[in-house]
Amino acid sequence: MASTYDGPTPPPTEHLDQALGFMIPGRHARGRVVRIGPALDSILSRHAYPPAIERVLAEALTLTALLGSLLKDAAGQLTLQAQTEGGVIDLLVCDYRAGVMRGYVRHDAERLAEMPVDPSLFALFGPGYLAITFDQVTSGERYQGIVPLEGASLAEAAERYFAQSEQIPSLVRLSIVGNARDGHVAGGLMIQHLPEGEEGRDRIHTRLDHPEWDHVAVLASTAKPEELSDPTLPLTDIVWRLFHEEDEVRVLPPATLTRGCRCNPDHFRDVLARFPEDERIGMADDAGVIEVACEFCSSKYGITLESLAAVEVDGGTT
CATH class of the missing domain: 3.90.1280.10 (HSP33 redox switch-like)
Structure with a gap:
């Protein structure tokens, strides 16, 4: 595998609170891999959430980091919102701007206490929708897609979003470990099929004329949850393990992820x-x-x- 890298190599101890982008030109694919630790704990510690709510917010923040790191506009913002009617969770909001993230969940604590320890996504949300908004500040453009909040996880809901709203075949994997006492580590992987380079072309053709997407998706699906959330494993090693047999993988400079709030x-x-x-x-x-x-x-x-x-x-x- 020939690999090109445009930035300094991060120190071996710094494998948390980072987002790493990569491209596989020969397969018309792009990807992102992220891992969050202290920044995640800083966000979660602002609220005394029960474990089930902590976990779903951690997954949402990891997904937000994956999606937000796609923004080319340094001043742009990605907002992820899940809203329901009649669910234990009636609102979940996360956003990302230049690597700075925040998020919160509004939920019914009494109803949650009556549920099993590990409730399903549907049990928490019930019928609802997932809205993902990309705000490009420099150009003033705003893109929003809304899809039903379906599937067994937020990762599946995100895949449905890209398939239905953007017509981009995508694979998303999320992994969360830890607790409020010992600290959390969250990892995520997303890879997408974009014919004719990073910008893509008419997306309706993505599944018709590039069968190599199935090859990339199969390789990406072998990523283990424990690899994504392992704080000792460099993100570049994950990309290498998955795609080392490809002719070329272009790895982008890593972006730093932090917690921040814009309340004023x-x-x-x-x-x-x-x-x-x-x-x-x-x-x-x-x-x-x-x-x-x-x-x-x-x-x-x-x-x-x-x-x-x-x-x-x-x-x-x-």
Whole structure:
């Protein structure tokens, strides 16, 4: 296998919180492999989630890292949202921007407590949908696909998304190990069929004129869960194990993954200032403070009615 690599080799101890892209030109395929550790724990620790909810959010964040690392626009954003009606989980949201991730889950704790220790995806969500949105900031373009939330896992739901919304044959694998006490490690692999290079062409033809996709999919499916989530195994070794017999594999520079939140008291203040004064007074406590909480990081901000009046005086109601 001839391999080209455009960046420095990461130190051997740094195999966590990374996303690695690769291409197999002779097979018209591209792939991503990610592994998250401290960044994942940092996100999960913001909420006291039960184990079943921790696991599904960890899977969603790993999938978000795989999808977000596809963005060519450095300022672009990938948002993954799963929403249901009547499920134990009624909303799950994750997003990715320039390697920075965040996510949260809204769920019914009482109903979850009545379920088995390891509930199925359908038991958690019930009927619902998966929406994936790519926002390209530089060009102003926005792409969104919505598919039913079906399958035994979020990996299967993502495969359905690409097959139905993008007409791109894809294989997705996710692996999560650990717990809140000892720490989590999550790994993921995604490989896709893109005829005529990274950009592809008319996607309706992807299954018709490139039978080598089946070959790539078979090789990728041999990735073991324990390999994806092994913190001692370099991501480049996973690519090598799967595709070392190919004529050429191009490995891209690794991207760093971190936790971050964009909540901002000034933004909350500007939003609240748009409400009529009587509504703002109704939101405030006896001390004249409106408490705003960020769902992603659980941070709380006290916005005073006095500061909102100042917003109107300084610049009008924004």
